[in-house]
Amino acid sequence: MIRNQLLFCLILGCLTCISCGDKKEKDTQDFKIERKATESAKIDTAKEEQKPSERIDLNTLGVGPIKSVSLDPEIDSDLAAAGEKLYGQLCIACHKVGKRFIGPAPNGILKRRSPEWVMNMILAPEIMVKEDPLAKELLQEFNGSPMSNQGLTEDQARAILEYFRTLE
């Protein structure tokens, strides 16, 4: 009985495809297997637990070479420009400004993380995802996609941090 139904569906499916023609093939979404919640569904479940990427933790320094960073109240625009250039070469494969991509967008990161944590994540991602509880959770939130160690110097990571300060 079930098998017949399947067969019928398949035939129908084939017919549908054929009838689509060669211009634009129909976007078929006939099945949903544990599909992730859509935007509208998210509103309905407002109580959903806060994602690790949205959590605010300004005290954790993370694990890595950076123990303390002091930020001047004024943004150093030359340093930020240098950081933007590096970001454009080494980071945008995975992190787009203003949009979640492979990894999170950097916008407003310093409202959620300490500067030390951000620099440690850039400089020692392998250690962070093993030893920093939040980084560990972030790895899961972003599909297990590992953050690549791009071999930056501390000065280069500092420049990228300055660039992040310019991103609202």
Add this chain to the structure above:
Amino acid sequence: MKTIHFNQIRISLVGMALMFLGCNPQGSGGSDGALSSSAAEKVYIAPGEQDEYYAFLSGGYSGNLTVYGLPSGRMFKEIPVFSQFPTSGYGYSEETQPMLNTSHGFVPWDDLHHPDISQTNGELDGRWIFANGNNTPRIARISLSTFETEEIIEIPNSAGNHSSAFITENTEYVVAGTRFSVPVPQRDMPINEYKGNFKGALTFISVDPEEGHMEIAFQVIMPGFNYDLARPGRGESHGWFFFSTYNTEEANTLMEVNSSQNDKDFIAAINWKKVEEYVAQGGGESVAVNYAHNLYDESTHSATSTMIKKVVTVDPTQIPGAVYLLPTPKSPHGCDVDPSGKYIIGAGKLSADVTVHSFTKMTEAITNEDFDGEAYGIPILNFDNVLAGVVKSGGLGPLHTEFDSQGNAYTTFFISSEVVKWELGSWEVVDRKPTFYSVGHLMIPGGNSRKPYGKYLVAMNKITKDRYLPTGPEMEHSAQIYDISGEKMELLYDFPTHGEPHYAAGCSADLLRDKSKKIYRLDENNHPFAITSPAEARVERDGKEVHIYMSTIRSHFTPDNIEGIKVGDRVYFHVTNHEQDFDVPHGIAMIGANTSEILVMPGQTKTIVWEAKQVGVWPFYCTDFCSALHQEMQGYIRVSPANSNVELSWSLGD
């Protein structure tokens, strides 16, 4: 009855076990002393630990070089040299195809025989390793920081490039001697007019001390013998080079018989400093030839091939004191020089004995003009007056000799299948151990230098037979590691090699470990089709050629959807790996590609060509398991009919 039987057997077994225990209180059989540690302990490198030595074994007909650790015998890498290698895309990628260009066109294979590590002051310096292509005469230079082939130079006027690639003690020259003599210059002539007309070219290739770049300095045009193996003089004999010869009969057919008629052939001694001087003063003749010089540039990640049309040849009889012949019995094969440079050892392969010439006596004989005639104007030195000694080995078929740092020599015997240890000076045999089976070359790390590391010896065999589980008619050749730190050699371990190893070179791990390159810096990438940011990823059409500027990082291609390709297009995937972390290559394979995949190292750019032949949507994917999301690292190319007007477009995640 049956039950009783079983019980009886059981009792017998227990009894035997007790007997064994009783017989051998040390617990391991075969040990000849309670103090010596077991062979297993000596070769065991615990998980996570590293070997003490690198060994570079020639691959023979594989065309490549393999890298092993000693004493473990573990293979670390196969370095493609003369053969196309789909594992990395070497010889298939657009960047590396020029490496295999020759005057005969693209030659995707060779027979790699003799690796030799660069030296300074006669000691290994670990900068490069040179190796010869035997079939289509070529010399390659391989970087020992990237473990990649960086340069290949073809050798004109040569054939069967066998007495190669050996270097002088400051890497002034890498030497390539021809095994087969040929008409020089090549011309149409009857084969049976070989004698007196064919010539043997011994080629000296200068090596730039900074970059290692090779250039043919001169060719010494010798009589038409077969030049078999060669070694540099060192220490007091620095400035000379020694080549063994056979077929001084100059036979051209049924060589097995006809080239073994003379009781003695020669070791040719070339005073290359004299030749160098002669050429520097304008001596020699510039002759028309055609050969390829292929050079890989690490910054552009690309090779270029240049055809060269001239070479300087030298008639050695025109240079007083440049060339002499040392009579050496029974078709000598190996021609080895001891660490002091005092002794030149000729292994007559059809003999039981090993002949040792004295360099001091040789120079005296030259001064005294103690000659025994001449061959084509080249003086033949008096055999008895240059002889230092004869090793009465008791073995049969000596081939090659290496040395330790304690004044001992080790010679392989092919026919009697053994390594014989003997003492320099007394010429007395100290020890002998069997090999399994029919050993060819042997290698002691640094054994062809002033400073051997006399701890291990590797014997490389021609026959394997029962050493390993059978794998059909073809078996990988076996090698054996011996501990040579004591008076007696101790067989430690057996390991299979790849292809057919001829010679090998080895050095201390400390010489190479710290300078081994980990990544290529993206900001130093000067490949013309590199993109240093994924923002530059794009697809450009130039007639029927389509160039994809693509980047990779764990774990996606930018772009991963490409449309507007048409049947008949030639599609170039220029892939830049944006990783900057050690050991994170990405690969790319395209369905139906008539080439291979390419494996792109961090910071590197490589290009593979794919021809769009059929309408459809065709996938490509990453071949190297790069992250937990490696299986997701894929993309599609849409191929439309040739007359379609689908526009060129590309995207990632849009």
